[in-house]
Amino acid sequence: MERTGHKTTRRQLLSAIGMLGGTAALYNMMTTLGHAAETQFTGPPNLSGARPGASVIVLGAGLAGMVAAYELTKAGYKVRVLEYQPRAGGRNWSLHGGDTYTELGGATQKVGFANGNYLNPGPWRIPHHHRTLLHYCKSFGVALEPFIQFNHNAYVHNTDAFGGKPQRFKALAADFEGNVAELLGKAIDLKGLDAEVTAEDRDRLKEALRNWGMLDHDMRYTKGLKSASHRGYDRPPGGGVNGAPTPSDLLPFDEVLKTGIWNNMAFFMNHEFQTTMFQPVGGMDQIGKAFAKQVQALITHNAKVTKISQDKKGVTVSYSDTGSGQISEAKADYCVCTIPLTVLSQLDNGLSPKMQAAVAAVPYSNSVKVGLEMKRRFWEEDASIYGGHSFTNQGISLISYPNNNFFKDGPAVLLGAFASGMGGYQLAGMTPEQRIEAVLEQGSVFHPESYRKEFMNGASVAWSRVPWALGCCARWTEETRKEHYQTLVSMDDRIVLAGEHASYVGCWMEGALLSSLDAISRLHKRALEA
Amino acid sequence: MRPMSQVAGLIAAALCLVAVPALADEPGPGGSKPPVPVSGEQVYTMVCQSCHMADGKGGVGAGSIPSLANNPKLKIAAYPISMVVNGRGAMPWFSDTLSAKQTAEVLTYVRTHFGNGYIKPVTEADVALIPATPRTASH
Ligand SMILES: Cc1cc2nc3c(=O)[nH]c(=O)nc-3n(C[C@H](O)[C@H](O)[C@H](O)COP(=O)(O)OP(=O)(O)OC[C@H]3O[C@@H](n4cnc5c(N)ncnc54)[C@H](O)[C@@H]3O)c2cc1C
Numbered sequence: 001m002e003r004t005g006h007k008t009t010r011r012q013l014l015s016a017i018g019m020l021g022g023t024a025a026l027y028n029m030m031t032t033l034g035h036a037a038e039t040q041f042t043g044p045p046n047l048s049g050a051r052p053g054a055s056v057i058v059l060g061a062g063l064a065g066m067v068a069a070y071e072l073t074k075a076g077y078k079v080r081v082l083e084y085q086p087r088a089g090g091r092n093w094s095l096h097g098g099d100t101y102t103e104l105g106g107a108t109q110k111v112g113f114a115n116g117n118y119l120n121p122g123p124w125r126i127p128h129h130h131r132t133l134l135h136y137c138k139s140f141g142v143a144l145e146p147f148i149q150f151n152h153n154a155y156v157h158n159t160d161a162f163g164g165k166p167q168r169f170k171a172l173a174a175d176f177e178g179n180v181a182e183l184l185g186k187a188i189d190l191k192g193l194d195a196e197v198t199a200e201d202r203d204r205l206k207e208a209l210r211n212w213g214m215l216d217h218d219m220r221y222t223k224g225l226k227s228a229s230h231r232g233y234d235r236p237p238g239g240g241v242n243g244a245p246t247p248s249d250l251l252p253f254d255e256v257l258k259t260g261i262w263n264n265m266a267f268f269m270n271h272e273f274q275t276t277m278f279q280p281v282g283g284m285d286q287i288g289k290a291f292a293k294q295v296q297a298l299i300t301h302n303a304k305v306t307k308i309s310q311d312k313k314g315v316t317v318s319y320s321d322t323g324s325g326q327i328s329e330a331k332a333d334y335c336v337c338t339i340p341l342t343v344l345s346q347l348d349n350g351l352s353p354k355m356q357a358a359v360a361a362v363p364y365s366n367s368v369k370v371g372l373e374m375k376r377r378f379w380e381e382d383a384s385i386y387g388g389h390s391f392t393n394q395g396i397s398l399i400s401y402p403n404n405n406f407f408k409d410g411p412a413v414l415l416g417a418f419a420s421g422m423g424g425y426q427l428a429g430m431t432p433e434q435r436i437e438a439v440l441e442q443g444s445v446f447h448p449e450s451y452r453k454e455f456m457n458g459a460s461v462a463w464s465r466v467p468w469a470l471g472c473c474a475r476w477t478e479e480t481r482k483e484h485y486q487t488l489v490s491m492d493d494r495i496v497l498a499g500e501h502a503s504y505v506g507c508w509m510e511g512a513l514l515s516s517l518d519a520i521s522r523l524h525k526r527a528l529e530a
Numbered sequence: 531m532r533p534m535s536q537v538a539g540l541i542a543a544a545l546c547l548v549a550v551p552a553l554a555d556e557p558g559p560g561g562s563k564p565p566v567p568v569s570g571e572q573v574y575t576m577v578c579q580s581c582h583m584a585d586g587k588g589g590v591g592a593g594s595i596p597s598l599a600n601n602p603k604l605k606i607a608a609y610p611i612s613m614v615v616n617g618r619g620a621m622p623w624f625s626d627t628l629s630a631k632q633t634a635e636v637l638t639y640v641r642t643h644f645g646n647g648y649i650k651p652v653t654e655a656d657v658a659l660i661p662a663t664p665r666t667a668s669h
Pocket residue numbers: 059060061062063064065082083084085088089090091092121122123124125126303304305306338339340343367369463468469471472473498499500501506507508509510511512555592593
């Protein structure tokens with residue numbers, strides 16, 4: 001941390017705070033620095049004592065809508081949920097073999113995966129600190145298994161480095177760290193850091209560089225058993241006569257730098273992407289299904305909300321049946337609206353002008369996922385990759401290996417693309433068949449001998465063409481947060497919005513749940529005060 | 531004892547360190563480097579078509595994607611320019627991903643295809659007249 005030109009150590013900082021605010025402040029600061037709070041979740045809201053006959057209409061049966069319905073029913077409200085799709089869960093969704101999906105524009109895909117295989121087109125991983133989601137998974141009996149987020153043995157590919165040949169993460173990361181350690185060591189020896197750190201700390205730093213950076217006794221990063229212990233061996237340790245390992249060659253540092261490997265290393269350090277991560281056994285949709293089991297009786301499916309209005313007496317929602325086109329009305333005292341802003345901004349929605357401005361100010365990101373079913377697990381059998389991601393700077397961004405059924409024979413589905421930004425738009429604009437061809441072409445760089453040979457069939461979801469979402473997730477900026485966020489989450493008379501868009505945990509299921517619990521707690525308070 | 535202002539500065543610095551943005555679930559590192567579209571038709575195919583469809587007709591689901599075909603709203607170029615640069619509702623902004631040249635090219639293309647007959651080309655100068663709303667990445 002920088003302050004008027006010179007560095008401050010953590011110790012200095014803590015003692016400064018100690019002097020300022022006494023031990024309590026010091027303690028608070030230490031908990032912040034040392035043991036960051038994991039979540040804002042303090043347990044289910046335990047609402048109770050709704051006024052007799054009080055009613056709430058919930059729009060949308062995604063996780064935000066269903067948790068609202070579940071908790072409000074427990075509190076004593078009469079709840080009804082209107083959902084556009086024949087399925088509950090919203091973006092919490094999996095495509096299984098036999099499913100049919102029609103995107104906007106009319107392209108229809110029949111998913112050809114084998115029994116038990118699936119693609120999670122939306123959410124696919126759960127951080128260990130998303131306690132709200134984990135709480136409901138446990139309460140509703142959703143079995144979770146590890147999601148292999150970080151795999152040292154997967155590949156990193158960059159069209160501008162190593163002539164476009166992918167390298168193993170572990171080798172790139174080791175060579176990056178080793179070279180950086182060596183350079184830092186030189187800077188210390190050249191007295192480049194004398195003004196920054198004490199002699200004592202310089203010694204400790206050198207010790208750290210030697211260990212962390214795999215340096216030899218001369219403080220050099222060289223080919224040897226030390227560097228091999230991170231980056232892998234030429235001949236790995238074995239038994240008997242040829243048991244002794246031999247080290248591997250280092251990669252040229254300039255090429256290592258061209259891969260931008262530090263981006264990959266830093267990615268895994270992000271709080272949201274740190275291990276342990278989880279996935280539901282059998283597909284992400286198991287969570288939506290478990291919620292739906294609790295509230296199914298309250299949901300009206302195939303109900304396309306077309307108009308919301310409110311007055312002193314209550315809220316009126318018009319909806320059309322997507323099959324018959326028949327228009328109906330539903331009334332309630334209050335409304336929890338979880339319809340994505342992309343859609344809500346187009347409805348005659350009965351919201352105040354300020355709220356409408358907020359709703360229209362937050363466009364959504366885009367993304368495309370493609371599942372590829374392969375005849376066999378060649379990534380496991382031929383490349384020793386068990387789960388995790390291989391990254392590329394091509395449009396597909398990555399391919400990701402299945403986290404379940406390791407070592408099994410028979411077909412398995414890998415994720416052939418998780419494209420966003422420009423790469424996502426390009427894939428989204430294609431027909432489903434063209435998408436498969438494009439991702440096979442790009443993904444082949446990782447497994448050239450097998451990728452096309454073992455391919456059986458695929459399925460893709462372009463979020464910008466998902467009929468009920470029209471995008472991936474809300475894209476807030478500092479500016480829109482400042483101008484519109486508090487409005488967006490406020491109660492607009494009898495209507496309150498909820499969903500991932502109404503949170504600071506955007507594009508996570510946790511955000512949808514936390515937003516909804518906060519919204520219904522305020523709704524309940526308001527209803528009791530009325 | 532340090533002067534109070536210095537201490538307050540230290541705490542502010544510490545808080546900055548702690549306030550690590552929560553990242554949306556995203557593909558991850560490196561970003562992707564897909565081919566860069568140049569002509570109006572290329573920009574349309576590689577970007578706009580993802581929502582507005584190959585025939586420009588958009589689509590209707592729970593909400594709708596507006597049709598660009600035979601669309602009188604394209605007549606005054608400033609309107610579609612502002613939509614592409616700054617977005618609105620479900621329409622994302624492209625101020626940080628499409629250059630003024632790409633924006634001009636694609637709007638010229640759209641205004642002269644899909645049954646639209648607004649033959650006056652949109653220029654980079656026209657695009658430059660519409661200021662881009664500042665966008666700082668947030669949580
Ligand atoms: C590509 C992708 C990857 C993601 N990855 C992750 C991840 O790894 N982990 C994670 O935790 N989260 C992830 N997320 C985010 C997560 O999916 C969302 O945050 C969460 O599911 C949103 O829930 P929600 O209830 O707010 O909205 P939704 O689930 O979208 O629910 C809204 C509901 O409203 C319905 N609806 C829309 N319009 C109407 C209408 N007019 N009338 C009636 N009903 C309507 C919809 O059909 C839908 O069911 C990802 C999302 C995407 C798209």
